[in-house]
Amino acid sequence: MNIKFLILILAFCTSSIFAQKKLADKFFDNYAYVKASELYLKTIENGDDSAHVLTRLGDCYYNNSNSEMAVKWYGKAVNKYDKINPEYIYKYIQTLKSIGDYSEADKWLKKFITIQNNDSRIKGYDANNSEKYDELNNLDEKRIIEVRNLPFNSKYSDFGTFKYNNQLIFASARGDVETKKYSWNKEPFLDLYQVKISDTPESIQYSNPEVLPASKINTDFHEASVAITNDGKTMFFTRDNVTRNNKLDYDKKGTSHLKIYQATWVDGTWKNIVELPFNDDVYSIGHPALSADNKKLYFVSNKEGGYGQTDIYVVDIFENNKFGAPKNLGKKINTEGREMFPFISKDSTFYFSSDGHLNLGLLDIFKSNFIKDSIADPENLGAPFNSGYDDFAYYGLSDNDNQRGYFSSNRPGGKGNDDIYSFNSFKCxxxxxxxxxxxxxxxxxxxxxxxxxxxxxxxxxxxxxxxxxxxxxxxxxxxxxxxxxxxxxxxxxxxxxxxxxxxxxxxxxxxxxQSLIQGNQIVINPIFFDYDKWSIRTDAEYELENIVDILRLKPDMIIKIESHTDSRGKDSYNLKLSIKRAESTRDYIISRGIDPERIESAIGFGESQLLNKCSNGVKCTPDEHQINRRSYFYIVKN
Structure with a gap:
């Protein structure tokens, strides 16, 4: 065989495959996945099993929830190509899990983690809990959760909230930045601040923060985490172990621990500050939270005998400021990690933060119904409450379908170290x-x-x-x-x-x-050709698939094709050009499996039937000339 002729044939085949792939891509981009998959399969039959074609086939079936076929084509892609977009490995994992092939999913999950180790979807990912983990990023989609970084946050730590008498009390390190520094993070020590809340139907406004006024709550050291009784007469808060001389007190190892203090509202200020009787100098107690009926106080401690680094405890509150013995909440809540920042809603739902339960990374916010059901398991609130960073100090204002409140986080995008966020969660x-x-x-x-x-x-x-x-x-x-x-x-x-x-x-x-059959024609969008060309463009193939579909649907239909050119060039040349265009249109339809006998004729009329003024010698724009380069499809037998 003549080598030049062989090269020409190979070039033609390559061009044809490329054109078919472009056509499939066009259907894919317009959500016609069934047609696209048909064309991609044809492309594979013709020798193109590129990563693009294989993954697009997988996407066609994935987007139509056909997991079995998606697994087949994603599998071919990821097993054949080492340097494939990791997103297709992730989709392969998802579809494998969908059909119950968890062992294969776990195998690919390990590979995904090695090449995508900063992917937020696999932070803290446990392959044995992959199904559960996916749920953390997919809350009820019918619920809208608006999260807002609050305007009064500073460049220092701001966290923990409690709403009382239209005031929001929180802890902040925005104090004396010149002299008062905490060695842990080189920020000022925490004090308690408050902002006034103006709640209108349109929006919530906050005043400028001010130090908790007219009280001796704040010292030169840490104060944080407030809980106030329903009658507003008693406050519990966390403070460093401070002596009466306003100095830190230490244990024998030189460590100063946290304690919970109690204050009473008297004559417009917080007075009578005393520490609680179950505090100790050798371990920390902090983060107080009250039950809905104010008969129990929950707190966090690293005391010996717990399950982990810090556990949550509860103590009964009796009359006359008497307290019972602290009790560990048990292993349904506490783990070997950190459990912190308890909060109890009005309906007695228990919220807390933990890095020991399945999470998105570091501290996550959880809720539990254990107060009403002792064997209830905690539930991760998922995104956007939780992220790959520390998310904590949940404080809810309502428990119905429209939930509002606050939480704290050191996630990226904030103003400082820790920031306070408001949330508004509602079903919509x-x-x-x-x-x-x-x-x-x-x-x-x-x-x-x-x-x-x-x-x-x-x-x-x-x-x-x-x-x-x-x-x-x-x-x-x-x-x-x-x-x-x-x-x-x-x-x-x-x-x-x-x-x-x-x-x-x-x-x-x-x-x-728009009906494709109108009178004696199959009406599609115009089949355009490039100037002086008769090859079928991808956009023309896209439209011609409508003709193919009609002829497949109506096996007895016979059509004829007419093709027209614009006026540029000689009349005789344009006549020949239009005939070639009609024939190339016919040949494309036949190439899609239509019997040649069903196309009665493919006739060219040159420039003899122009649609506009653009005849010989008339100056027209390229767009105006293109209108005349067209084809018609007449029904001879229906």
């Missing part, structure tokens, strides 16, 4: 609904397949229109969706719909489908 859903109609007759269309696609391109719901042409989806607030509609004999439709934060809003979205 909306409806996307409408009627599907023929774009010309306005008649309703039944049995139209409607798919709901999320922002990452995954089909999350699908429905067919009813006898009235109606469809409806319940969706989440503050999201972007794509509505995709398809029906035989009609052009596919897709359009984005954005939801906002308005609860129960109905997003009206009527759909008008």
């Amino acid at each position: 859903s909306q409806i996307i609904s409408g009627i599907v109609m023929d774009s010309i007759s306005n008649l309703v269309l039944t049995d139209v397949s409607i798919k709901l696609i999320n922002e990452v391109g995954k089909v999350i719901d699908k429905i067919n229109t009813n006898d009235n042409g109606e469809y409806s989806f319940e969706v989440n607030c503050n999201q972007k969706y794509t509505v995709f509609a398809e029906k035989p004999d009609y052009k596919e439709y897709h359009k984005d719909v954005l939801t906002n934060l308005e609860k129960e809003r109905v997003n009206d979205h009527n759909i008008y489908l």
Whole structure:
């Protein structure tokens, strides 16, 4: 065989495969995953099993929730190509778990961790708890959680909140930055501050912080973590072990520990400050929290006999400021790690922070129903309450569907070391609904397949229109969706719909489908050709697939093709060019498996039937000339 001819054949095959892949990509980008997968499979048959094609095939099935097929093609990709985008390894892990192949998922999880060790999804990831871990980043999607870094945070540590009489009390190291430094972090010692809260329907405003006024609560050392009784008469707070002479007291090893103190509200100020009787000079006690009925005090301690570094304890409060014996909350709450910052809501839900339970990294916020159910397991609140950093000091203001409150975190993006964040958590859903109609007759269309696609391109719901042409989806607030509609004999439709934060809003979205068969024609978007060319462009292939689909759907249909050029060039040349364009259009349709006998003719008319003024000698823009470069598809037999 002539070597030049062989090279030409190879070049043609390579070009054809490349064009087919581009066409598949176009369908993929427009959410037509079934058609895209068909074309990608054809590309593989023709010899292209590149990482791009294999992973796109996996994505086609992944986005349509076909885990078995997604596993097949992701598996081929990750096993063949070492330097593949790690995101496909992650998707492979997800689909493996979906079909219950946990051993293979764990194997790939270990590999994923080695190449993506700073990926936030695997911080603290335990392969044996992969299913549970995934839940931590996926709370109820119908719940909107707004998290806000508060305006009064400083460049130093600010954390821990307690709301009392429209004042928010918190700890801060923003004090005397010149003389008062804590050796641990070279920040000033913590004092208690307060800000006034102005709560309106539109927003919450905070005053400038000021030191807790008219009291002897603050000293030259640490004060933090406040709890105040329901009647407002007694405050419990954490302080360094300070002597009456305002000096630190130490144990025999030279360590100064934390203690819980009690103060009484008298004549507009906090007085009568005393330490609690179960404090000790050889271990720390701090982070007080009161039960809903104020009959129990919870606290944190590193005393001997606990389960870990710090445990949470409880003590009964009796009349006349008498306290019972402290009790460890047990191993349902406490671990070998750190349990800290307890808080009890009005409905007696127990909140705390821990780095010992399954978490996203460092301290996470948990909740437990153990007060009502002694065997209840703690639940990680998940993102966005928790991150890969320290998240702690949860303080809730309500327990219904609209939950508000505060927590503290040293996550990136804050103003200082630790910052206080507010949260507003509420359930919010909306409806996307409408009627599907023929774009010309306005008649309703039944049995139209409607798919709901999320922002990452995954089909999350699908429905067919009813006898009235109606469809409806319940969706989440503050999201972007794509509505995709398809029906035989009609052009596919897709359009984005954005939801906002308005609860129960109905997003009206009527759909008008354009019939492909109009009179004696199959009407598609114009098939354009490049100037002086007759090869089929990718955008033309995309449109010609509508012709292929109609001919597959109607096996007895016979068509004829007409092609036209613009006026540039000689008339005789344009006639020949239009014939080549008609023939290349016919050849593409035949290449997709359509019997050649079903195309009666492919005729070119040159520039004899222009659609606009752009005849010989008339100056026109390239866009105006392109209008005349077109093809028509007439139905000879239906």
